[in-house]
Amino acid sequence: xxxxxxxxDDGRPGAAAAPGIPGQRGGAARPGPGGAAPDGxxxxxVVVGDGRPPPTPRxxxxxxxxxxxxxxxxxxGAGLTLYHSGGPDLGGYGPExxxxxxxxxxxxxxxxxxxxxxQATSDETEAVDSAVCRTDLGPAPAGxxxxxxxxxxxxxGLVDLRYVxxxxxxxxxxxDALPEAKSPGSALHLLRVPGxxxxxxxxxxxxGDLPPTLRVLDGRAEFTLSVRVYSSYRGxxxxxxxxxxxxxxxxxxxxxxxxxxxxxxxxxxxxxxxxE
Numbered sequence: 001x002x003x004x005x006x007x008x009d010d011g012r013p014g015a016a017a018a019p020g021i022p023g024q025r026g027g028a029a030r031p032g033p034g035g036a037a038p039d040g041x042x043x044x045x046v047v048v049g050d051g052r053p054p055p056t057p058r059x060x061x062x063x064x065x066x067x068x069x070x071x072x073x074x075x076x077g078a079g080l081t082l083y084h085s086g087g088p089d090l091g092g093y094g095p096e097x098x099x100x101x102x103x104x105x106x107x108x109x110x111x112x113x114x115x116x117x118x119q120a121t122s123d124e125t126e127a128v129d130s131a132v133c134r135t136d137l138g139p140a141p142a143g144x145x146x147x148x149x150x151x152x153x154x155x156x157g158l159v160d161l162r163y164v165x166x167x168x169x170x171x172x173x174x175x176d177a178l179p180e181a182k183s184p185g186s187a188l189h190l191l192r193v194p195g196x197x198x199x200x201x202x203x204x205x206x207x208g209d210l211p212p213t214l215r216v217l218d219g220r221a222e223f224t225l226s227v228r229v230y231s232s233y234r235g236x237x238x239x240x241x242x243x244x245x246x247x248x249x250x251x252x253x254x255x256x257x258x259x260x261x262x263x264x265x266x267x268x269x270x271x272x273x274x275x276e
Contacts, residue, residue, distance in 0.1 A: 091219035092273045093165050095124050096131035102271040103133050103161055107260035108227065111146050112157035113138035129165040134158075139232060145256045146229060146248065155246065156232040158211075162224040163272060175199075175217045186210075191254075193262055197223070197269060202258050208245055212253050214261045218269055225265050227257060 100118035118135040138156030193200040197218035211228035
């Protein structure tokens with residue numbers, strides 16, 4: 001049996017050289033059999049690998065943590081921006097500053113006379129953009145189906161055009177609802193008008209309390225055009241509050257007035273809609 005080699009003195013007092021752990025100088029002596037130290041004292045600790053990678057330095061861990069938090073913040077911000085920018089499709093419609101400029105009313109002018117004294121207003125909010133144009137038409141040219149030769153004052157028309165762009169809510173579910181009649185004995189009639197926007201309706205009143213009104217829905221944009229025909233005083237326009245509507249026969253509304261309203265509103269839709 002070969003015994004352990006004896007420790008050799010390196011010439012320094014109280015110091016001994018031993019194999020110890022490779023790479024160490026003056027390391028502790030290898031424990032003897034049974035784990036006891038050669039000098040009979042407590043055995044020195046023996047470093048044994050446990051198979052785990054060495055711990056990451058604290059600075060590296062903190063750096064990676066900061067980068068991870070920053071990346072998460074950037075991704076969250078990008079997602080939030082995409083969420084806010086991904087609103088409903090407005091179909092090219094946008095705010096309208098002066099609706100009267102985009103409503104020449106060419107077809108109505110042929111039967112009721114040219115426009116005068118236009119008044120335009122507009123409003124913009126986060127949820128809804130709106131614009132209104134009010135103007136007077138007339139007097140009706142001679143030979144017009146709506147002209148009344150026996151009326152010395154002449155025939156005129158009071159136009160009310162409204163535009164509403166719904167940015168947040170879909171107006172389609174409420175668009176088909178019929179407005180309420182103003183008089184208890186009156187009845188409202190709803191007529192579908194094809195080829196105009198997403199869908200369009202002509203609303204008429206049996207007793208004439210409500211002027212003929214054309215309602216058009218085109219995506220999120222809603223248009224309303226009403227024309228109140230009246231007899232002017234000595235050929236001059238009357239104030240809206242003093243207008244006395246003149247009865248227009250149903251066949252003149254359906255054959256003359258309604259087609260002119262549809263043609264003019266079709267032009268307004270094309271003009272207000274922004275180019276793609």
